[in-house]
Amino acid sequence: MTRTFTLAALIAALAAPASATRFHNGKHADAEAIGYPSDAGAVDRTITVSMRDAPDGTMAFDPGDIAVQEGETLRIVLRNDGSMPHEFVMGTPGEIADHLAVMRGVSDMDHDAAFAARLDPGKAGTLIWTFADEGSFAYACLIPGHYGAGMLGRLTVDRND
Template sequence: MIRKTTIGLALVAALLSGNVLADVGHGEKMHGKPMNTETVGSPGNAADVTKTIKVSMNDTMTFTPSQFSADVGETVRIFVKNEGKIPHELVIGSLDNMKNHAEMMRQMPNMQHQESNMITLQPGQMSALIWKFEEQGDVDFACLIPGHMEAGMVGKVSVN
């Protein structure tokens, strides 16, 4: 009993201090900050939105459109709608980081996301993600639900 209490208190102290490794609690919820987004941008403010893009997701494992453009420094509101009959998500990040994260999701199928660079939607749901694209180049987005990215559910933002 003492050992469980000690471990529990240590976990609470770590959570309160913010010094928790990303894998702690990964089986149920994601860490609260975007996964390695330093090269793809940052969460944007609604007041700064200069462009709105509508993206639909469907069960053929596609995003429509699968490509769009943004200017360096531009804040974009991405309206995302799941037109399928199964859950889908849109995650902004580097392709390498997303591949690593997709593998983690295969190992932990109950993982839930709470990060500013992603949106997870049930069938028929619609929501928005606001993102500021900060550097020139290509920025990837994908659905990281196991098997979806591998089936081709990927897209690209050209930042000019």
């Protein structure tokens, strides 16, 4: 059974105090919750995620919702179609909250972990990832101000029946 997930719950998690040291002090404690990096030979499906920003200040991922089957390997093609740098960072809501707390204190942090990418305007990048277990996850742009402007998506991994 897939756990219920709401954006409201995620935003609440993002607003909660977080222990910020876990992510950047070496190994990500529970990156395995969302799966593991994989390679081209394992890809089941390719999706494209566009990162956008509008003159009115709104920002978004398109799509803003990704559904995956447990065990599926995705090639996630990221395209920055906006006018400023953007990031794609995925994880549990708690991991994203932790990471956001770090980002508030540090500017110009690059994320070169396998579950994250930072792209300049007009650039594209690729993540290949196996979503090993069912669960409710999220992806966000953690550049200060961006998730609040709309760069927050829901990633649901459903159990295979």
